[in-house]
Structures are given as structure tokens and as C-alpha cells.
Amino acid sequence: MKASFNINGKVHELEFAPHARLLDLLRDNGFTEVKCGCREGFCGACSVLLDGELVNSCMVYAASVGERKITTVKGIGSIHEPHPIQEAFVEAGAVQCGFCTPGMVLATYALLQRNPDPTDEEIKEALDGNFCRCTGYVKIIDAVKLAARKVKEND
Amino acid sequence: MEWYFPKSLEELAELLKEEGVFIHAGGTAIKEERIKSAKRVIDISSLPLNYVKKDGDIWRIGATATLSRVMDSLESDHLLVKALKCTATTPLRNRITVGGSVFLSPLWSNFMGPLLALDAKLNVVGKLNGTYSYEEFLSNKAKFQGCAVTEVNFQAGGSTCFFFDRFARTANDYSALTVTLGFSMKGDVVDEAKIVVTGCKKVYERLNAVEAGFKGKSLKAIDPDRLFDDVKLEFADKPAGSGPYLAEVARVLLMRGFDALASAR
Numbered sequence: 005m006k007a008s009f010n011i012n013g014k015v016h017e018l019e020f021a022p023h024a025r026l027l028d029l030l031r032d033n034g035f036t037e038v039k040c041g042c043r044e045g046f047c048g049a050c051s052v053l054l055d056g057e058l059v060n061s062c063m064v065y066a067a068s069v070g071e072r073k074i075t076t077v078k079g080i081g082s083i084h085e086p087h088p089i090q091e092a093f094v095e096a097g098a099v100q101c102g103f104c105t106p107g108m109v110l111a112t113y114a115l116l117q118r119n120p121d122p123t124d125e126e127i128k129e130a131l132d133g134n135f136c137r138c139t140g141y142v143k144i145i146d147a148v149k150l151a152a153r154k155v156k157e158n159d
Numbered sequence: 160m161e162w163y164f165p166k167s168l169e170e171l172a173e174l175l176k177e178e179g180v181f182i183h184a185g186g187t188a189i190k191e192e193r194i195k196s197a198k199r200v201i202d203i204s205s206l207p208l209n210y211v212k213k214d215g216d217i218w219r220i221g222a223t224a225t226l227s228r229v230m231d232s233l234e235s236d237h238l239l240v241k242a243l244k245c246t247a248t249t250p251l252r253n254r255i256t257v258g259g260s261v262f263l264s265p266l267w268s269n270f271m272g273p274l275l276a277l278d279a280k281l282n283v284v285g286k287l288n289g290t291y292s293y294e295e296f297l298s299n300k301a302k303f304q305g306c307a308v309t310e311v312n313f314q315a316g317g318s319t320c321f322f323f324d325r326f327a328r329t330a331n332d333y334s335a336l337t338v339t340l341g342f343s344m345k346g347d348v349v350d351e352a353k354i355v356v357t358g359c360k361k362v363y364e365r366l367n368a369v370e371a372g373f374k375g376k377s378l379k380a381i382d383p384d385r386l387f388d389d390v391k392l393e394f395a396d397k398p399a400g401s402g403p404y405l406a407e408v409a410r411v412l413l414m415r416g417f418d419a420l421a422s423a424r
């Protein structure tokens with residue numbers, strides 16, 4: 005199959021199998037910032053935004069994406085121009101091995117779009133699909149709170 | 160194998176007449192092998208079924224509404240919202256649809272107990288056309304093969320108070336069992352009780368004898384400790400616990416549910 009995909013604001017014409025998952029389509033075409041963890045919808049390493057909503061790309065068939073906009077972590081900021089959320093994760097020490105970080109950053113982005121001033125409980129709920137095996141989550145919650153402040157200052 | 164994206168229910172009904180078709184909604188329960196073996200995959204996301212609306216005193220939920228959408232649209236203390244809050248995770252709830260969850264109605268379903276307690280109805284098109292009770296759907300799933308669920312609807316509000324809880328190993332895990340209680344009150348006494356346990360060997364059980372015992376009684380007059388003594392629930396062994404253990408957990412959740420509803424009155 006061949007179809008157009010809007011990834012991080014650019015249209016890409018890509019070839020894929022009818023049963024391919026969005027995770028594989030992205031990674032096979034160089035978007036390796038999308039990580040592959042469990043492939044079962046549990047860990048959140050493969051998180052992307054579909055029309056602004058957080059989804060597990062391992063649970064999405066590529067053929068079903070259609071014209072929806074796909075955003076990976078590189079779509080919100082780069083190493084040279086990081087998004088305030090990415091800065092907050094670094095400053096709060098919320099990154100150890102970094103495998104969960106793309107998903108955590110995108111989960112935070114989706115949360116702050118809906119709720120710029122989340123409580124601790126709301127942060128935990130919004131990140132409930134993203135596992136981190138290193139940090140113990142405390143620093144991640146700190147990072148989300150710092151990100152909320154930074155995003156507000158930036159606006 | 161080809162993917163189809165019907166835009167109207169008429170188009171969907173035509174496609175459903177074909178051999179080897181398979182419906183894709185959120186896709187979270189569909190294995191790659193199933194897609195490979197289908198002649199046509201019908202993706203229903205372009206149908207005008209992504210709605211949650213109150214129509215007089217009926218809540219109508221379109222089949223492609225996601226669990227997140229339902230949680231945002233119903234009252235925050237609605238029984239279904241309580242059940243959905245503990246279903247899977249935020250990114251999965253953004254993808255899982257009501258139609259897919261109802262059609263699948265798996266053993267770990269968080270929908271089943273609440274939808275039975277709410278006397279939910281399903282609108283279907285395809286081989287069958289019309290409105291069917293969810294209970295009828297569950298009692299004869301085979302009859303509905305070749306059909307698409309287009310809407311789930313149930314009465315809004317009313318005088319019923321509800322309790323829902325589930326048991327799973329972790330917050331993100333599939334439910335090992337769920338317990339739903341609903342009491343319609345007339346003044347201080349119970350007019351109608353609905354008590355449903357799911358995840359058991361029979362998939363779900365309505366506790367009809369206990370329900371009947373509630374009728375016409377004040378909740379305060381009932382002794383919760385003896386209430387579920389005669390209930391025999393059977394569970395298979397699961398990763399979350401042995402069959403006898405799960406039966407005991409179900410009994411505890413039933414007692415907790417009764418306590419919560421009685422003390423809320």
C-alpha cells in the first residue's frame with residue numbers, strides 16, 4: 005500500500021504493508037525517536053500525537069491514520085530549539101536512560117494543551133500510560149509542574 | 160486485502176454484505192493475523208458516529224466515540240465514567256471506541272456490568288437492522304456476526320444510585336472482575352435493584368435472588384454481612400488470582416458497594 009502521511013507538519017508518501025502498525029511505519033522511515041517497548045499498549049514508549057491526542061503507535065494500524073496529523077517528539081522541539089517541556093525534563097533531572105522520555109514529553113504536551121495548570125493527581129492520570137523503569141516518577145512529576153510554569157511564561 | 164472507509168451507513172450496509180469483511184474501529188484488540196486474513200477491512204472512523212449526546216432523557220453514544228470522549232461528555236459522577244476511568248490508560252482510551260468495546264465485550268470488560276445495569280440498547284445495521292437490548296446481544300453474540308453496532312443508548316439520570324468497582328493486579332491491567340450495583344429508590348425504599356458481577360465463568364451474573372430480596376426494603380434495614388452469603392460465584396483461575404480467591408474478592412466488593420450506597424442515602 006502507498007499513502008500520504010502528515011508527520012511533524014510535512015507530507016510524506018510512504019509504502020507499507022496493509023497490516024503494518026504506525027510504530028513500524030514511523031521507525032522504518034527514520035522516525036526512530038518513537039521507541040518500541042512492549043508492542044502491547046502497556047508501556048507508552050511508542051507514544052505519538054494523532055491530531056493532538058496521545059495514542060500508542062503500536063496499537064494503531066498505519067492504514068487507519070488517513071489525513072490525521074502525526075506528531076512525534078521531534079515535532080514539538082529539537083535539540084537546538086527545545087520545547088519548554090523538553091527543557092523542563094532536563095532541568096528537573098527527569099531523564100536517566102531516556103527511553104521513556106519521548107513518550108513522557110508528548111504525554112505532558114497533550115496534558116498541558118488541555119489543562120495548563122494540572123494538579124499532581126491530574127498529572128498522574130495523564131501519564132498513566134507511560135512507564136519509566138529508571139526515575140521512580142518523582143522527578144517526572146516535578147518536570148511536568150516545571151513545564152507547566154515554563155509554558156505559561158512563554159505564552 | 161484492501162481497506163475501505165465508508166462515509167455513510169448505507170455504504171457500510173452495502174460493504175457488510177460482502178464476503179470476508181472485517182470491521183476496524185480503534186484497532187486495539189485486532190491482531191495483525193486477523194487483518195492479513197480479511198479480504199476487506201472496513202474502517203468505520205469516517206462514519207458520522209463520533210457523538211455523545213443527550214436526546215430528551217436518553218444518552219446516545221455513537222459507535223466511534225472514544226472512551227475519552229465519553230468521559231468528557233457524561234456527568235463526571237456517571238456510572239460509565241467511573242467504569243471507564245479505570246479502563247486501560249489515557250492513550251488507549253483516546254483510541255478505544257465504544258462500538259468496539261461493546262461488540263467485543265471481553266471477559267475483562269469494564270463496560271459490561273454498567274451497560275447491563277443501565278439496561279442499555281444497541282442500534283445495529285447489516286445482517287440484522289434495528290435496536291436490541293445489550294443483554295440479548297450478550298446472550299447470542301453469534302446472531303450479530305456480520306452486523307455493525309452504530310449506537311449504544313440508555314436512560315439518563317433517574318432516581319438510580321450506582322456503585323462500580325473492579326479488581327486487577329495493577330491500575331493498567333485488564334480487569335479480573337467487575338462489580339456493579341444500581342438501586343432505583345422510591346422514597347426510602349428500593350424499587351428496583353440491579354447487581355451484576357462480570358469476569359466470572361458465566362462471563363456475567365445478575366444476582367437475581369439478592370435483587371428480589373431488596374425490593375420494597377429500606378437499605379438501612381438490610382444486614383450487609385449476610386446479604387451475599389448464598390451467592391455462589393464461580394471464577395476460573397486467572398493471573399490476578401485463583402478462582403476461589405476471585406470469588407471472595409467479588410463478595411468483598413459487593414459488600415463494599417452495598418455499604419457505599421447505603422451510607423450515601
Ligand SMILES: Cc1cc2nc3c(=O)[nH]c(=O)nc-3n(C[C@H](O)[C@H](O)[C@H](O)COP(=O)(O)OP(=O)(O)OC[C@H]3O[C@@H](n4cnc5c(N)ncnc54)[C@H](O)[C@@H]3O)c2cc1C
Nearest residue numbers: 184185186187188256258259260262268269307308333334
Ligand atoms: C493494555 C490494554 C488493557 C485493556 N484493559 C481493559 C479493561 O480493563 N477493561 C476493558 O473494558 N477494556 C480494556 N481494554 C480494551 C479492550 O481490550 C479492547 O481493546 C477494546 O475494547 C477494543 O475496542 P476498539 O475500538 O479498539 O475495537 P477494535 O479493536 O477495532 O475491534 C474489536 C472487535 O470488535 C469489532 N468491531 C469494532 N467496532 C465494531 C462495531 N461498531 N460494530 C461491530 N463490530 C465492531 C472488530 O471487528 C473486532 O472484532 C484494554 C486494552 C488494552 C490494549
Ligand code: FES
Nearest residue numbers: 041042043048062
Ligand atoms: S511499545 Fe507501544 S505501548 Fe509499549
Ligand code: FES
Nearest residue numbers: 100104136137138
Ligand atoms: S528514564 Fe529510563 S525508562 Fe524512564
